[in-house]
Amino acid sequence: MVQPRQQINQIAMYSPGKPVEELKREKGLSKIIKMASNENPFGYSPRAAEAIQAEMKEIPYYPEVTAPLLAEKLANRLEVSPDQILFGSGSDEIIRLLTRTYINEGDEVVMAGVTFPRYKTNVIIEGGVPVEVEMKEGTHDLDAMYQAINGKTKIVFVCNPNNPTGTIVEKEALKAFIEKVPSDVMLVMDEAYYEYADSPQYLETLPLLDQHKNMVILRTFSKVYGLAALRIGYGLMCTDMVDHLRKVKEPFNVNRLAQTAASASLDDDEFMYESISLNREGRDYLNDSFGRMNLSYFPTQTNFIMVDVSEPAEEVHEFLLNQGIIIRPGHLMGYPTMIRVTIGKQEDNERFIESLQSFLEKNKSNVHQS
Ligand SMILES: Cc1ncc(COP(=O)(O)O)c(C=O)c1O
Numbered sequence: 001m002v003q004p005r006q007q008i009n010q011i012a013m014y015s016p017g018k019p020v021e022e023l024k025r026e027k028g029l030s031k032i033i034k035m036a037s038n039e040n041p042f043g044y045s046p047r048a049a050e051a052i053q054a055e056m057k058e059i060p061y062y063p064e065v066t067a068p069l070l071a072e073k074l075a076n077r078l079e080v081s082p083d084q085i086l087f088g089s090g091s092d093e094i095i096r097l098l099t100r101t102y103i104n105e106g107d108e109v110v111m112a113g114v115t116f117p118r119y120k121t122n123v124i125i126e127g128g129v130p131v132e133v134e135m136k137e138g139t140h141d142l143d144a145m146y147q148a149i150n151g152k153t154k155i156v157f158v159c160n161p162n163n164p165t166g167t168i169v170e171k172e173a174l175k176a177f178i179e180k181v182p183s184d185v186m187l188v189m190d191e192a193y194y195e196y197a198d199s200p201q202y203l204e205t206l207p208l209l210d211q212h213k214n215m216v217i218l219r220t221f222s223k224v225y226g227l228a229a230l231r232i233g234y235g236l237m238c239t240d241m242v243d244h245l246r247k248v249k250e251p252f253n254v255n256r257l258a259q260t261a262a263s264a265s266l267d268d269d270e271f272m273y274e275s276i277s278l279n280r281e282g283r284d285y286l287n288d289s290f291g292r293m294n295l296s297y298f299p300t301q302t303n304f305i306m307v308d309v310s311e312p313a314e315e316v317h318e319f320l321l322n323q324g325i326i327i328r329p330g331h332l333m334g335y336p337t338m339i340r341v342t343i344g345k346q347e348d349n350e351r352f353i354e355s356l357q358s359f360l361e362k363n364k365s366n367v368h369q370s
Contacts (some may be wrong), residue, residue, distance in 0.1 A: 011121050018326045029324040035342040035352060036326040037228075038163070038193075038304045042278055042345070044226030044261070045271040051264035052257050063256040066246070070263045074234070077266060078206060083239045086246065087254045091192055091220040091233030096122050097245045098155065098216065098235075102186060103128040107154035112140045112162060114334045116190060119157045128154070138298040138306075139167035142177045149185060156181060159190040161197055164333050164340045166300030171203045178208055178215065188216045192233070193302035195224040195272065196279060202301060206236065213238040221258075223303065224275050225265045232258035279303045282343035289353045293360065304342045306330065309356065311363055313339055316356070323355045 017036025024032055071082035088094040095118050103109070105127035111119045113132045120130040131153075133145045140158060149156065158177075161168045169177075181187045189205050205217055220233035232254055235245070265271070283300060290297050290307050297307035309316050313329035316339055320327055330338030341352060 007124050007127055011124050014117070014121070015332065017328055018321070020326070023321060023324065023326060027322065027324065032324045032326065033344060033348045033351060034326045035344050035348065036328050036340075038223060038302065038342045039228050040224060040226035040275055040303070041342070041348065042226065042275045045265045045268040047264040047268045047271075048225075048227065048261040051260040055256050055260040058256050061256075062252045063254060063259055065251045065253075067254055067259045067262075070259050070266075073263055073266055078236070080206070080209065080236060081239065083242060084209070084236055085234055086237070086242045086249070087232060087234045087259075088249070089231040089233075089253050089255075089258075090222060090228075091190070091218045091235070092118055093231075093249075093253060094216075094218055094233060094235040094245075095119060095188075095190075097249055098186070098188060099123055099126045099128065101244050101248045102154055104154070106152065108150070108152040109155045109157065110145050110148045110153055111157040112145070112159065114162075114165065115140075115157065115159045116163045116192075119159075123155075135165070138165045140169050142169060142173050146177060146180055149181065153185050155186045155188060157188045157190060159192075160203075161191075161193045161301040163192065163302070164304070164328065164330070164335075165298045165306050166193075166302040166304055167298050168197060168199060168202050168301045171201045174203045174205075175208075178205070178212060181214065183212075183214050186214050186216060187212070188218065190218045192218065192220045192223055194219055196276060196303050197301040198276075198280070199301055209236060209238075213240070216241065221262045221265060224272055225262070226275070227258065227261050227265065230255070230258040230261055232262050278345075279343050282346065282349050285346065285349055286341070286343060286353070289349075293357065304340055306335065306338050306340045308335075308338045309360065310337050311360070313337060315363075316359055319359045320352075320355055323351075325352055325355055327352075 020032045020034050067087045071085050075082040099122040103126035107128045108131050109123045109128050110131045113134045123130045131148050133148050217236040222228040313331040317329035328340040
């Protein structure tokens with residue numbers, strides 16, 4: 001057999017949320033609710049839909065390699081230079097490009113103990129060493145992460161808000177951390193859920209970008225803009241780093257439909273604000289319901305919630321799958337009795353709560369019988 005590089009044997013296959021189509025086939029169910037991958041349950045902008053239709057005739061032609069029209073529009077909105085933006089096939093691709101471009105074998109990369117798994121995987125692929133720092137109260141322990149930085153450290157990832165916990169790091173602590181990270185260590189702020197964060201404790205990092213040439217901010221069109229399937233996200237960073245990454249990226253990494261849909265989405269703030277507002281209502285409903293059920297949960301600043309159901313996560317997951325509801329079991333992420341649920345439409349949130357309640361009642365009566 002042809003052997004892969006040794007690093008490939010060290011990584012596990014990515015396990016995505018179960019696709020709706022797969023569950024339909026397996027269980028013969030007609031109505032499936034997917035609350036597993038933090039997608040936007042309210043769809044995407046009708047303006048993006050029109051733009052995609054109009055762009056279809058251009059499909060025979062390669063897209064522009066730097067998405068200049070989109071870069072210009074986004075740069076105006078964010079008040080950065082277009083040369084400080086690099087688009088990727090999802091922000092996933094920017095993470096991969098960063099590790100591909102900057103990690104030498106043996107370089108250390110500091111990250112939270114429970115965070116977005118693609119950091120660790122990509123670091124291992126490049127022969128780097130992931131340094132996972134234990135979480136404190138469900139969020140990044142910035143003091144411990146700072147202590148973990150040494151002469152071998154190349155990158156620090158801070159996922160804010162964090163996936164899978166939904167938590168943010170406190171504003172002043174993060175500001176102080178950004179000031180302290182040495183200038184030859186890259187600090188990647190993954191802000192995939194930026195638009196949902198509404199806490200006064202959430203730090204706006206963008207104004208700090210120009211003074212911190214080692215900082216990269218990651219954002220995406222996959223979440224609040226609802227364009228997950230088109231694959232488009234971006235990194236904001238100094239122009240030197242953009243130049244490095246452009247040498248490494250595939251020339252046509254962001255397709256035409258993604259570029260045009262992202263651009264049209266930026267013209268439709270109404271859709272974005274409506275999604276944020278509906279998400280907030282769903283968050284309040286789920287938090288209240290968990291409170292009534294005496295379940296504890298991490299305070300979320302995203303479109304998902306991690307809740308402790310005090311039962312084995314695999315069992316809850318299986319029970320909900322049989323009811324046509326897909327969530328993420330926490331045992332895969334180091335929380336054996338927690339589940340991560342994406343905030344859905346109100347009717348879906350209600351169906352989820354009813355099913356969870358019936359699971360917990362069934363288990364309670366089983367305990368009483370035994
Ligand atoms: C924290 C975080 N970063 C990055 C991503 C990647 O998103 P995308 O590649 O769709 O932009 C996700 C997706 O779930 C995420 O949760």
